[in-house]
Amino acid sequence: MAVIAAPTATPADFDSLLRQDPEVAEIVLGESARQGEGLQLIAAENFVSPAVLAALGSPLVNKYAEGYPGARHHGGCEWVDEAERLAVRRAAALFGAEHANVQPHSGSSAVLAAYAALLEPGDTVLAMGLSAGGHLTHGSPANLSGRWFDFVGYGVDGQTGLIDYDRVRALAREHRPRAVVCGSISYPRHPDYALFREIADEVDAYLIVDASHPMGLIAGGAAPNPVPYADVVCATTHKVLRGPRGGMILCHSALAERVDRAVFPFTQGGAQMHTIAAKAVAFGEAATPAFTTYAHQVVANARVLAAGLEAEGFGVLTGGTDTHLIGADPTPLGRDGRAARAHLAAAGLVLDTCALPHGGARGIRLGTAAVTTQGMGEQEMARIAALFALALRDEGEQSRRVRTEVRELAGRFPPYRG
Secondary structure: OOOOOOOOOOOOOOHHHHHHOHHHHHHHHHHHHHHHHOEEOOOOOOOOOHHHHHHHOOHHHHOOOOEEOOEEOOOOOHHHHHHHHHHHHHHHHHHOOOEEEOOOOOHHHHHHHHHHHHOOOOOEEEEEOHHHOOOHHHOOOOOHHHHHOEEEEEOEOOOOOOEOHHHHHHHHHHHOOOEEEEOOOOOOOOOOHHHHHHHHHHOOOEEEEEOOOOHHHHHOOOOOOOOOOOOEEEEEOOHHHOOOOOEEEEEOHHHHHHHHHHHHHHHOOOOOHHHHHHHHHHHHHHOOHHHHHHHHHHHHHHHHHHHHHHHOOOEEHHHOOOOOEEEEEOHHHOOOHHHHHHHHHHOOEEOEEEEOOOOOOEEEEEEOHHHHHOOOOHHHHHHHHHHHHHHHHOOOHHHHHHHHHHHHHHHHOOOOOO
């Protein structure tokens, strides 16, 4: 059963916004209602605490603070310096890192800064291919990474869906990359960080771990920690970590100056101090026993949901999950990934699509972080799996009944109580 209750406060006080700008207030309230009337199963989303919201809406938003604590390009930074020092200390302690940079505006910003710190344009990089679950920053031609560096993609075994480590090693030996990137947006299993370290060392490459998805699980002890193995770890501070939208970088002290300079002034301008304060709040929350319980519940929920989807006829990637992530093929139920996403969204079940390895088709990608924050447990996950099947197999009246049940379920577990 779920052990984490939803926050016991409203997410914000809209009175001043309602008076000042009712058009924007209507948008904010409409989105708040949308979040509360459906099930948010997008793997990259979660609900932050009222304390995180309070930091985000604080007067720290007014402060310009280019540079780092004690070495800013603006005056009046005494208090925001303390906020950043606190966030850095908490992040480093939470993940056992020698150095933390909490200024990246996003996970993508963090990854690109890591490349800037360690690589030169034209260097070869080995990363998971986009068709197997790699991120845009792992070599997409539409992204700076794919234009500035020579990416070689590794993939997964066609039968198991698991990373083909023999192929990773063979590609590393063949291409001698300057860096090896470990990370994915849809791989539901734990990577073997020690083996990635071994492969990188064999070809004298840096190991960059993009841990944006599992970082909250790592904080809660529900996933292995890459920090002891990687040269640099990049991550978001939202997703399972339940912090504000943003990024961070962890590294060895020997790389600290290079990483810091790659973030500012090379790739970013002034730090968003309200967001950094909110990151500090989230790191503090993630260091509590309650968060450890939460992280393990996220995984337990994902495993039940994955098993339920498989029982309903979905093809579940890798046969299950070790994390909050689930990848599934809905074609046995008569719909491809894009059609399934649209049909499920109409029923209030909000999720993403993902690439299905070896074929070019689209599947669906979902996660259990947000619904676990709301207080749902294994019983609710089993019912959600059944609702997925009902929504995709039936039209008309049946779909309307699914929408009604989804709304009732969301109402029993509101994102914010009060």
